[in-house]
Amino acid sequence: MSQAALSLAVVGHTNTGKTSLLRTLTRDTGFGQVRNSPGTTRHVEGARLTVDDEALVELFDTPGLEDSMALLDFMDQLNKPGERIDGPERIRRFLESPAAQGRFEQEARVLRKLQACDAGLYVVDARDPVLSKHKDELTLLAYSGRPLLPVLNFVRSPQARVQEWRVALARLGLHALAEFDTVAPALDGEALLYEKLALLLETHADVLHRLKTDLARQAGLRRRDALRLLAELLVDVAAWRISSEPDPESMERAGGQLRERVVEREAKSVQALLKRYSFSRQDLVADLLHFDGERWGMDLFDPQALKEFGVQLGKGVAAGAVAGATLDAFTGGLSLGAGMALGALAGGLWQGADKWGRRLLGKLRGETELSVDDAVLRLLAVRQLSLIAALERRGHAAQTPIRLGEIDAEDFDQPLQRELNAWRAQALPEELRLARIHPQWSALRDDYSPDARREACVRQLAERLLGARERPAAARPQ
Structure with a gap:
């Protein structure tokens, strides 16, 4: 090491959550064993916390103390009558005795490791009442001569006895302590833990400050990556559309395909989010996306679409004629305007024919396009934001899977809460209105064709989700 x-x-x-604490601090759901039974950890395991490939902190999980009272009595028997010795000497004599390999082997492993370390974290299940055995454990651990920081675990439980433990620890001379729920840690829980350690271990304050700074940096990167994944999902789904013949059977079949592909795309995004936060599929119970309906028709009359037409058309009067003919084809029926539009497409006067021509011709033949409703896009955003909030507040020792429909609003910090409220109440942001008229931007298509404008759209939407860009003032509730 x-x-x-x-x-x-x-x-x-x-069974106070020692292994759970290490799982959460290391973001490793596979570290050690976590079960609701005593004596799960029977030997010492180690883990490292690194920054830029440099190990800053080494953590050692130890077996649980089970019979401190008997061990204290045994240590007293090792003293000569009238002899006064300090704590480290008491431990040395005990570790050299046969009992350290026999009756008290488990306690010996704990004390041996604590003496070899710079300090100890004494993990307390804050739901337990303060008993004599806990006081005996702290007396025994104090013999090591190492600084000790109590860590109150499961403090978010309604059964937690935080104040009772604070008073009891203070009476034992332990005034510095940390509250840290390994199942549902506070967003700043780890940072506060390292702050308390820095006060206790002044010579290692710089190391702990580096760790705390990197912790904040990594959390920011995770959120940025998560919101980028959400932006990718929303652009893919907003741009996704299926063409269908107008008869009811064809429309129903196309609608089923539309829903199936969107559900698959959401599942892919969920899997990526779980991986980014170092969780697995077993950490989530995901209900299927419920559609409020599909959209029929095209977005060719969106103001942005009309602008796109102007950009993509050729020069001069011919360009204006083609644009007018195209609009006439959709507003005046298949008359002279339709013929002009078809002729323009066939003649190549419209530079955007490769992008729009197939859709226009399909429309002129009577085909209908299906895309997801705005409400579905908002629902996707709300679900994914809820999941991100839950993952940020989830400890890596949690055993109960997340249920999207049961996430408490308290799990949202203020930036995510503001964004959630915006998606619930406001119109879609301009990036998704732009994606609506660019079907080739959807990765759900077989002929998916990303370009620099799609990348800019995704990036700007991710920035908006992150709070770096405000929604347009003109956005209105729908």
């Missing part, structure tokens, strides 16, 4: 790293022994009574 690196000699420069701060070494911490994670100690405490059995």
